Amino acid sequence: MSNKLNPSMSLAKPDAQDLSKKQKLAVxxxxxxxxxxxxxxxxxxxxxxxxxxxLSLVMISIGTVIYANDAYLTKLKGIRNDGVWFKSISSxxxxxxxxxxxxxxFYVVLYFYEGLLGASTNGEANTGLIALFDPxxxxxxxxxxSQWFVYGTLYTIAILAFxxxxxxxxxxxxxxxxxTISVMFFQLAFAFLIPxxxxxxxxxxxxxxxxxxxxxxxxxxxxxxxNAFINGGTIGMAMLIFGILSIFVITPILTFKYGKRWYCxxxxxxxxxxxxxxxxxxxxxxxxxxxxxxxRWVIHSVLVFVVLMTTAVIYxxxxxxxxxYWLTRAVFLYAVAGFLTLVFVLTMIFKRNELGKDAxxxxxxxxxxxxxxxxxxxxxxxxxxxxxxxxxxxSTYGFLIGAIFSGVIGTGFYPIxxxxxxxxxxxxxxxxxxxxxxxxxxxxxxxxxxxCISCGNCSTYCEMGIDVRAYAQKGENIVRSSCxxxxxxxxxxxxxxxxxxxxxxxxxxxxxxxxxxxDVDLMDLVNQK
Amino acid sequence: xxxxxxxxxxxxxxxxxxxxRKLSDKKITIVSAETEYFFSRTALMYIYMGHMKFExxxxxxxxxxxxxxxxxxxxxxERIDTDNKALEFTDGKTLNYDKLxxxxxxxxxxxxxxxxxxxxxxxxxxxxxxxNLEIHAPNNQVCxxxxxxxxxxxxxxxxxxxxxxxxxxxxLVRESSFWNGVLPxxxxxxxxxxxxxxxxxxxxxxxxxxxxxxxxxxxxxxxIEETGEEIACNVVGLTAGVxxxxxxxxxxxxxxxxxxxxxxxxxxNIPDVYAIGDCAxxxxxxxxxxxxxxxxxxxxxxGETLAQTICGNRIQYKPxxxxxxxxxxxxxxxxxxxxxxxxxxxxYERHFHWIHEDxxxxxxxxxxxxTNAFLGINxxxxxxxxxxxxxxxxxxxxxxxxxxxLSEANFDPEFYTHFEEGILSAYHKQxxxx
Numbered sequence: 001m002s003n004k005l006n007p008s009m010s011l012a013k014p015d016a017q018d019l020s021k022k023q024k025l026a027v028x029x030x031x032x033x034x035x036x037x038x039x040x041x042x043x044x045x046x047x048x049x050x051x052x053x054x055l056s057l058v059m060i061s062i063g064t065v066i067y068a069n070d071a072y073l074t075k076l077k078g079i080r081n082d083g084v085w086f087k088s089i090s091s092x093x094x095x096x097x098x099x100x101x102x103x104x105x106f107y108v109v110l111y112f113y114e115g116l117l118g119a120s121t122n123g124e125a126n127t128g129l130i131a132l133f134d135p136x137x138x139x140x141x142x143x144x145x146s147q148w149f150v151y152g153t154l155y156t157i158a159i160l161a162f163x164x165x166x167x168x169x170x171x172x173x174x175x176x177x178x179x180t181i182s183v184m185f186f187q188l189a190f191a192f193l194i195p196x197x198x199x200x201x202x203x204x205x206x207x208x209x210x211x212x213x214x215x216x217x218x219x220x221x222x223x224x225x226x227n228a229f230i231n232g233g234t235i236g237m238a239m240l241i242f243g244i245l246s247i248f249v250i251t252p253i254l255t256f257k258y259g260k261r262w263y264c265x266x267x268x269x270x271x272x273x274x275x276x277x278x279x280x281x282x283x284x285x286x287x288x289x290x291x292x293x294x295x296r297w298v299i300h301s302v303l304v305f306v307v308l309m310t311t312a313v314i315y316x317x318x319x320x321x322x323x324x325y326w327l328t329r330a331v332f333l334y335a336v337a338g339f340l341t342l343v344f345v346l347t348m349i350f351k352r353n354e355l356g357k358d359a360x361x362x363x364x365x366x367x368x369x370x371x372x373x374x375x376x377x378x379x380x381x382x383x384x385x386x387x388x389x390x391x392x393x394x395s396t397y398g399f400l401i402g403a404i405f406s407g408v409i410g411t412g413f414y415p416i417x418x419x420x421x422x423x424x425x426x427x428x429x430x431x432x433x434x435x436x437x438x439x440x441x442x443x444x445x446x447x448x449x450x451x452c453i454s455c456g457n458c459s460t461y462c463e464m465g466i467d468v469r470a471y472a473q474k475g476e477n478i479v480r481s482s483c484x485x486x487x488x489x490x491x492x493x494x495x496x497x498x499x500x501x502x503x504x505x506x507x508x509x510x511x512x513x514x515x516x517x518x519d520v521d522l523m524d525l526v527n528q529k
Numbered sequence: 530x531x532x533x534x535x536x537x538x539x540x541x542x543x544x545x546x547x548x549x550r551k552l553s554d555k556k557i558t559i560v561s562a563e564t565e566y567f568f569s570r571t572a573l574m575y576i577y578m579g580h581m582k583f584e585x586x587x588x589x590x591x592x593x594x595x596x597x598x599x600x601x602x603x604x605x606x607e608r609i610d611t612d613n614k615a616l617e618f619t620d621g622k623t624l625n626y627d628k629l630x631x632x633x634x635x636x637x638x639x640x641x642x643x644x645x646x647x648x649x650x651x652x653x654x655x656x657x658x659x660x661n662l663e664i665h666a667p668n669n670q671v672c673x674x675x676x677x678x679x680x681x682x683x684x685x686x687x688x689x690x691x692x693x694x695x696x697x698x699x700x701l702v703r704e705s706s707f708w709n710g711v712l713p714x715x716x717x718x719x720x721x722x723x724x725x726x727x728x729x730x731x732x733x734x735x736x737x738x739x740x741x742x743x744x745x746x747x748x749x750x751x752x753i754e755e756t757g758e759e760i761a762c763n764v765v766g767l768t769a770g771v772x773x774x775x776x777x778x779x780x781x782x783x784x785x786x787x788x789x790x791x792x793x794x795x796x797x798n799i800p801d802v803y804a805i806g807d808c809a810x811x812x813x814x815x816x817x818x819x820x821x822x823x824x825x826x827x828x829x830x831x832g833e834t835l836a837q838t839i840c841g842n843r844i845q846y847k848p849x850x851x852x853x854x855x856x857x858x859x860x861x862x863x864x865x866x867x868x869x870x871x872x873x874x875x876x877y878e879r880h881f882h883w884i885h886e887d888x889x890x891x892x893x894x895x896x897x898x899x900t901n902a903f904l905g906i907n908x909x910x911x912x913x914x915x916x917x918x919x920x921x922x923x924x925x926x927x928x929x930x931x932x933x934x935l936s937e938a939n940f941d942p943e944f945y946t947h948f949e950e951g952i953l954s955a956y957h958k959q960x961x962x963x
Contacts, residue, residue, distance in 0.1 A: 076726060078859030082693040083579035172859075174944040288590060448940055449915025451854050451863065453825050454540070455572035456585045469588055490942050492580075494856040496863055496912035499940050513551070516915055518830045519847035520923075522837065 022070040030063030040132040041117065050135035057153075061161045068165035077172035079492050081461070089415065090280045096415035104412030111403040114147040140196040152192055155273060159187045162276035169279070175487045175500070179265055183272035186211050191269050205232045208239055211267050213246040215306040216429035218402060222394070223317040252436060258502055259443025260433035261485020268429075270422060273411065274463065275486060278419025282463035282488065285418030291465055295425050295482065296361070302401055303431040304365050308372050309390075309397045311336050315376060316390040330377070337373050340366060351439045354509065401426060420463040424482055434481030442502040443485065444509075445478035447471060449516035451497045458489035458498060472497050475515040479508055532556045533839060534616065534624060536606055537632035540825055541806030543567045544832030545630060545839075550597050552840040557598070558624070560616070562605035564656055566591060570634075571825060573659050574686045578693040583656075609781040611799045628839060631778060631789050631797075631804040632832075635771035635823050637683075642767075644740030649748035650765045653687045662690075666764045669696045674762040676700075676751045678737045679769030680707050682855050685720075687766045688729050689858050699730040699760055701737055701753070703769075713870050713893050715882045716907055720857050722888060727858050740765050771823050773808040786810050788821045793845040795835045803839075805831035815848065817867050824853060850922045851905070852915060860889055865918035866905025868895040878904060881928070881959060883952045885910070892952065896928035903931045911948065912940035932956050 019027065036056035039046060046052045072080060088095035109116050118128025126134055130145050133153060137145035163184040170176035190211045198205055206228045214220045220243050229240035254262045264271045285291075311333070318329045344366045352359060410422025423430050437443060445468070452475070458468035464482045468489045471478045478489075478498075490498040513526040533549060535542040538561035546557050572586040594601055602624070608617040609629070616624045637652025639645045649665045651658050666672035675691050677684050680702030688698045704710060707724065709717040724731045736754035743749040750761045773788035784790040784798040788810030795803050804810075806828035811820045827848065834846045854863045869878060879898040884891035890910030896903050903926050906918060917938040921931055936949040 076859055081578075081580040085582050086579045173942060174946070175942040178944055446940075448912070449919065450826055450829075450852065451915055453571040453854075454569040454588045455575065456569060456581055456588065457572070457575065460581050460585045473588060487942060494861065495854040496861050496940060499912070499942060501943065513548075514833050515829070516919055517826055517849050517852050518833055519844075520849055522834060522844060522847070525842075526833075526837075 020070055023067050026063045026065075026067035026070065028063075029066065030060050033057065033059030033063060037129060037132070041129040043118065043128045046132065049132050053132050053136060056132075057157055061157060064161035065164055068168045071165075072168040072171065079494075080169060081492065084280075084283060090283070092284065092416060096281075100413055100415040103414065104408055107403075107408040107412045110147055110151055111407055117147050117150065119147050120144070137196075140193070141199045143199070155269070156187050156192045158277040159269075159272045160184055162279065163272075166276050166279050170491060173487075173491050176491060179487065180275065182266045183268075183275060186267045187269055187272045202232060202235060204228060205236060205239070208243075209269070210239075210242065212269070213251060213263075213429060214243065215247075215303070215310065215432070216268070216270070216427060217243075218306050218310065218397060218428070219394075221310055221314055223313075226317075247432075251433065255433050255436045256441050259441050259483070259485050259500075260430065260437045261443065261483075261500070263433060264423060264430060264484035265486045270406065270410070270427065271420075271484060274414075274419040274423060278411075278414050278463075281414045281419045283418070283460050284416065285420060285424070285463050285465035287459050287462070287465050287467050289467075292467075295465070296358075298425045299427070299431045299434075300361070300365055302405075302426050303428040304368055305397060305401065306428040307336075307340075307369055309393045311373065312376060312390040313394050315380075333373055333377055337370060340369060347439060354439065401428075418463055418465070420465075420484070423484065424464050430482070430484075434483075437483070438479060438481040440505075442505060442508075443479075444501065444503070445471075445483065445489065446499045446501055446503075447475050447477055448495075448497045448499065450475055450518070451495050453495055455494060457492040457494065461488050461492050463488070468498070475510075475512045477508060477510050530554065530556045531627045532558065532625065533628050533630070534626035535559045535630045535632055536616070537561060537634055537806070537808075538564065538567045538601070539570060539632060539634050539806060539828065540567075541634070541828035541832045542630065542632035544829045545632065545805060545836050546599050546832075547597070548833055548836030549839055550599060552836060555840075556600075558600040558602055558626075560602045560604055560606060560624070562603065565601060565603055566594070568656070570654070573653070573656065574690050577659060577662060577690045606777050609778060609783065609802075611782050611802060614801070626801075628801045629803070630835065630839075631775070631783075631802070631808060632806045632828070633774045633777075633808050634828075635807040636774040637767055638679075638770045638772055639767060640769060642678075642737055642739060644742055644748070645767065647740055647742050647748050647765075648746050649763055650740060650767060652767050652771075653683050653690075654771060662764070666691060666694070666696055668694055672696050672763040674699065674760070675764040675766060676737075676760055676762045677766040677768055678751075679767065680704060680733075681768060681770060682708070683771075684766070684768035685724070685857055687768055688724070689727075691764075692727055692729060692858075696764075697728075697730070699732060699762070700724065701735045701751075702731065702733050703736055705734045707731070707733070709870055710872055711870055712907065713868065713880055713882065715884055716891055716893060716909060717870070719884060719888060719891055719909065720860065723858055723860055771807070773810065773821060775808050793847075794838055794843060795831060795846050796838075803835055805835055815846075816851075818848070818851065826853065850919050852919075857909075860910050861912065862907070862909050863913055863915075864905065864907045865913065865915065866895070866903070866922050868893050868905040868907045881932075881956055883948075883955045885948060885951075890948065894928060894931065901927040901929065903928050906931075912942075914938045914940045 033056045036052055085091045089099065090096065115121065118126050118130040120126045125131065126144055130147055130150055133145035133150045136153065137143060137149045163180050166180050167177050191209045195207050195209055206225045219225065229236040265275055315329055315332060318327060318332055319325055320328055322328050348359065355362060405426040406422045410426060413421055452472040454469055454473045456469050458472060462468050463486060464484060466480050466483060468478055485500055487500050490500055514523045533555050535546055538559045542559055546559055549555055549557055566587050567589065568586040569588060572581060575581045576583055576586065604618040604620065606616050607619045610617060614626050616626065635654060637654050644650065651661045666675060674697045676699045677687050678701045680700065684700065688700050691698045706714065706717040707720045721731060738752040738754040740748055741750045741752065748763060748765050750759045751765060752759050775785055775789055778785055778789055782799055783802055788808050789797055789804035790812060791797055791804050791809045792812060795805055795809065797804055807823040809831065814820045830848055831846055834844060837844050850866055852865045856862065869875060877897050877899060878895050881894045882891065892909065892911065893907045895905045903921060906913065932953055935952060936947060939947060
């Protein structure tokens, strides 16, 4: 049948989607909380900023908590996706689009017009929304708020409040609960509180969310930060070393043992928001083969971009003279080229067969980088790379990827394209972890023999747009670079077919033709060839 | 080029077509009157519940069929002319075949109840049934109460569907306990309680006498056989099992019983005509299986097998160890090997039953009372690994081995509480008292 003619099976509005009285009250409470923020935004003088801010944040949180209690605690434990595709907010209805537009506008203002939020220029006091957050900022670090502090606070509140909702929704599932407590903790402690306290201890240190690893934290190795780290004494140096170890040592080890989920759905802040506030939108991700093709091209292009950009930026502030400092421009370029070559050669030798057709694309990406590195070496002057400054490359990346992609599109479009648009199409960190997950990790989603009934719940609720069913119905394990290990496919499966687990590398990828349960001889016959 | 025509685009027919394509270049046509594209029948319930849209239940993108040169024809076959190897459609068109496969699945049973064809009475099997339900039970204003007749897997799914829209449900079950022709007592009773916890009005040992009509030919109420009670309702779901959907075959020379009769090679009495899936009936049952197995997995396995035969490697349908699964509201059920209910229990079959105090998890393990051989397991609320039990059944492990290694078979998500210790100590306790 044509879905275009009959987009929803529901002709009339089913009753179950209506909010209960308590839920309406909760939504009202949250909206009033948000309204206080809007009043402040429009520079309406509110008495007692500290009380107003507290009131607003408490109302938003309590509203979410009451809503969640009524939505889930009134029912038995279990999968509660009733009416997801009937609700306007979660099925790209009017509410969904409206939310998308509001969020997107918020991000545009946040990144490019912070003045509208009331950010101070040249040392004056903050006004508007940002001024409302001054008391909290002063309490934590003694300085007035910035737009990033406002954003960080709201972000943290969103993860905590919707994290609570998520925990109730999956209160039969301990994997989901523990994972959610983990992202709530990392957001509150690592992203929000610790950087503020570190500022109190040593105000020369750059803001550093320790769980934010390069290349997600693409600015980590810029000159001003490196200088601050180096000048920051032992703690500064420790932070710098930790930043380098994070990507070259800690990340590979944890990803080998647990897959990229240890980061993407347990630690990361972007993932944290996606899994909590974004949970209602996970079903909106595009599962088509075409989307998968686009995903692979875009995310790996971003990775190439960030590697080149970071190399260029570091390159330009390094010196030429080996007597002054051992890490010269030449040494650095050789080191980068050498490292990438090592990764490339090892992958081609050991994992060539697993890569299949993608080997060609990997090779293209590798050579683009190497040629660019040679180009940097041959054609750059003291301040310029080729014809433009490294700074131009950096600011272009910051604008296109850091702001537009991860913020405006990545989060603003939650209600349209799903909650993991950034993680799936844009995040260079996810690309690196994903590459390792696909090639060299013990993690997989095991398919339980022949039990799949092809119902499609797993694919529908995969936020990364993986067609999980395509593997499960063939009895094949799911080993995909994009999988963030959220575990929802396993949770929504009505037949207990999927299990996330870490096991040996052997037999991890197991394409089968005939499924378990059939004639043993037939299975042998068909699977052998 | 040989033309393979498959009637029915369910899991059996589609699996067959896919595997023929892998093995050969034959021309393949799939005929269906129900839908244009293959969808997962078992997922229909989730559309009504709003978990998925219809398109999500289609496992392959629309381009898949063209890419794999599998032609899809929408049409209703009225007659099979085996002499001329042709199908006649209701619209008068014909289609010639070289080999024909009947894979038309099932249709809901109707047992001649008065009023069974009224407006608002429906089965829950075809996509059209779902559309019909959407008309008659869009919400609890239009449908103030629904009555479901027949306590099987489809019945409880229909109850869950209606429940998701807050439509009150009365669930009439002929047996004294839910699905106790299949499930042992302890399990069946746990499901009874679970159904009631969902505020579904479960009536055990209760039969339907008749369905009453209002002045417009719509359902008004049902009458209970035992008590004569009249229950007002707007929808009646008939879910008292299914039977092969083969009326159109009966006018042909193809031998039929309850289903299309096939031998172990899935061949009918007419050369080049085969039947697979729900509509196929084995001359003799295979092992403990029934001659007609209306199960998703069986349809798929028959498709996998018959593709070999059609592509020149004639082999018998030899299913492996029995397995199945279902979900009763929030409780998942899996079974491996054979565990029979009290009604169908073999005389050598003995059971070990364990139930968790939260009343949503239990297992039953069947073993041979003389040899102690492990026969099978039913598991509720605890996921188990298919591969492990398949292996243990093949290795003919005894029940002690299975009990002591149960944790190897656990398939629950990480961090879930494990119950093997409690199960094992309950098992030892039972041995001492037995």
